[in-house]
Amino acid sequence: MEYSEKVMDHFMHPRNVGEIEDASGVGTVGNAKCGDIMKVYLKIEDGIIQDAKFKTFGCGAAVATSSMATELIKGRTIEEALKLTNKAVMEALDGLPKVKVHCSVLAEEALRAALWDYAKTNNIKIEGLEPPKEDDDLDHHDLFDEE
Amino acid sequence: MEYSEKVMDHFMHPRNVGEIEDASGVGTVGNAKCGDIMKVYLKIEDGIIQDAKFKTFGCGAAVATSSMATELIKGRTIEEALKLTNKAVMEALDGLPKVKVHCSVLAEEALRAALWDYAKTNNIKIEGLEPPKEDDDLDHHDLFDEE
Amino acid sequence: MDKKIYFDNAATTKVRPEVYQEILPYLDEMYANPSSVYTIARDSKKAIDKAREQVANAINATTREIYFTSGGTESDNWAIKGVADAYKNKGKHIITSSIEHHAVLHTCEYLEKQGFKVTYLPVDKYGLINLEDLKSAITDETILVSIMFANNEIGTIEPIKEIGKITREKGIIFHTDAVQAIGHVPIDVKDMNIDLLSMSGHKIYGPKGTGALYVRKGVRITQFIHGGAQEFNRRGGTENVCGIVGLGKAIELATSEMEEENKRLLELRQTIIDGILNTVPYTHLNGHPEQRLSNNVNITFDFIEGESILLMLDFKGIEASSGSACTSGSLDPSHVLLALGLPHEKAHGSVRITLGRYNTKEEAEFLLKELPPIIERLRNMSPLWEDFLKSNK
Amino acid sequence: MDKKIYFDNAATTKVRPEVYQEILPYLDEMYANPSSVYTIARDSKKAIDKAREQVANAINATTREIYFTSGGTESDNWAIKGVADAYKNKGKHIITSSIEHHAVLHTCEYLEKQGFKVTYLPVDKYGLINLEDLKSAITDETILVSIMFANNEIGTIEPIKEIGKITREKGIIFHTDAVQAIGHVPIDVKDMNIDLLSMSGHKIYGPKGTGALYVRKGVRITQFIHGGAQEFNRRGGTENVCGIVGLGKAIELATSEMEEENKRLLELRQTIIDGILNTVPYTHLNGHPEQRLSNNVNITFDFIEGESILLMLDFKGIEASSGSACTSGSLDPSHVLLALGLPHEKAHGSVRITLGRYNTKEEAEFLLKELPPIIERLRNMSPLWEDFLKSNK
């Protein structure tokens, strides 16, 4: 396992760990079978993400991507947040080992799940936002097993 | 390959190398396919082996067993010479590696072939002496290949 | 502590100085090919003969029954594939357990694709197979039983002698993967009725890439690596002389020092197990409490994930391993922990600490001091812990 | 000369100091298992990555195409059995040559027992296969051609690029055993259309028990040693880190110094060949006069047997090998020499002298001085020589 310094920094000193009591939206993705569960809390006001927090059960990369993803969307508009891809999270972390790419996907999905929750609660429609998948288990399996 | 000191001594300083011009009996055994050919010359007078010489194409053990076998029968009666077994030759050499046991068999056979030649030439019958096998090729093959 | 603390001795060990010293000449001046005829080649050959004797003595076998290989994995592959091929006309059924090392499991899965039938015996919550299960799994078609001597993750020691009794009575070949047991448990292949036994060098302070397979005289086995006449015509390839010498020395030392070293390790092991279970809540010992390797600690920390624990331990200079499969490419946690009945999240949250001859009491105490705050910190980050606390309110 | 003169570099070589130095840390402090997660394991992993790059560069492959093994023999076994299994639905015919190393020949013989059909191409008196023979041996059933790059006994270099052209055109997999060629002949797997290539460490001043297999991306191959996820999930077993590091360094040095070293060896080789043929009557060079390895001398001495020559050379401190099979258990002489058409007694009377980086001109001269009296002495002991002299009278 070889993590970049950035990943190790965000793992050892994760930003935005915690809960938001009166969150505008909360999203949980992943499952214990995969070994990664991410929960993202968002505080949204006037279409702007005022605050973001997370809790993560998972490996070093899972914690680091949660930390980086929440960091990247704080202060952004919903539209900007929607544009955040797992690739952008990875790049901001100076890359991830191949077997850990799925963690960045999970971070992206956790964010979208929280936004979906916000939209549902407030009965609004966010352009381009899909409902979170029920169980994305199969998506992430055997990414590594070539041929 | 691990030869005893005795074997190495008889290989590096073989006794009785050569021919006997007016030999009473000459025997050749082995073949090039096996990698060993032994030729034994005997000088027999009054039923006693007065002299023995050999020529050998073969490995270290082949030379050493030829040397030892000729040495052991010089001065002996025909009956005594007939009792010389390959085991006795091996023991006199402090043993042979397993894959070389066939060389001592060959030495015994060369001796008997020479005695047979002597008996035939002189039209006498030597009790307990069998005619030499025509081609003992198959006898010695794959001694090592267990199972 | 400035120094690293190595608590992963089941993964591999440091070559010990006695072995290192014995090896060096064979990496240097004593380089002759043991198959050659000239004088210096005899030294290489003698060195191999000596190592074969050391290995044979360690398990009460004869030298003619010991074959050197490139490691525990090759030994397992050869044993299982070799026996399967040699006896396939008698039957095509193999019995193994669900907690074997991948060297055994993946080999069995491969044989399934080749038309063999494999029964994977379940284990109880301690990781023990049930002898009645074994007996009733045996059919007329069964040719081989392969059950590991001791498990590499949870340290559970299987009832090898009892298995040997059953298989010998039924006339079935018995192979055991003893890679983790060698040097920790007394092994007597005759007394235990073991037909084949796999060993590895690098778990007992020998070099990596060395192993041996014991094959009882009389057991047929198809060759696995075809080539030259090395290893009694049974395993081709120029001998890894230096590795073989190291394996021989390592196994000799490991068995001769076993009793004393086990005492020391047992104490250390118990200090760590009790220390963790008593100070950190929601922790559980995996594997059998007594019938376990003297060097194995395996503990589940509820609500958190193993790799995270390892990384934080690593930051403190402590090196261990986990049942979380984050590194292996697959996302499934350890098949061993799952076989014990652990749910996925508990399997993901397990940490293995395996002790060795260089570990000290001070190191154990350092671990016990550093671990609790790490666990707390990770739990505070965990949504599962949050859920648990809320549901308990 | 007091010192031993080692003229058996095709059998094995001494680990060179640069390799030895590079290896040592991995036998000592850098012992971590490369699969582990903690910091120190990264050093082991990086060391393997570096070695993989060194090997890949040596033959113009990519790192993803290089798999480490326990030696040339395992590489040959894996290549041939692995391809045979992966493509058996396409066909069950394999083509090889009659002068391959036993690692290839015995593997093919094993596959014949498993229902494959194998064609063993003959060679001409120099040991070269005939390309027309190859073409006409190919059928719709042919899945694999395995022809060695250079022969270990007679040094003949086969027309690899031409073979690669034929097999690629026909869509047949091409494996070559390059154990003796590496470091002596430039190898470019892309340019030569090679699909699989076997290497070994201990023939190029690297450690014994190390090898590699190149498998071109896109070629299917069934796993041979099942187990952990090492080697891109293709070859289980804890990595022989020290061996792998040594192989990488050895192959890098061998290829970078090849041109210069070949010049030196060629001169030495020619001195010896000419020296023997010109001073000892009834001698013949075996193998191709030009298309041969720069380090190989193989000569038949009529009327006498090889082991005897070796023993007498050994007595003078000169170490060489022979085509006589006295040591191998079988009594048949070298299958390679027989395949050239040599009668048994000539095959038994051949001596192989293989040069290496530590051999000097002085050593060659010493050999040329010591050899003729040995030959004369043995001939005087030989009944074949006696017969020859008598028949010529």
Ligand SMILES: Cc1ncc(COP(=O)(O)O)c(C=O)c1O
């Ligand atoms: C129980 C068990 N079997 C087999 C192996 C494989 O041994 P090696 O790494 O020598 O191939 C290991 C260790 O990796 C093991 O713990």
Ligand SMILES: Cc1ncc(COP(=O)(O)O)c(C=O)c1O
């Ligand atoms: C041509 C050839 N192939 C294969 C091998 C086997 O290699 P190893 O000794 O590394 O198993 C050798 C040497 O023994 C060889 O010369």
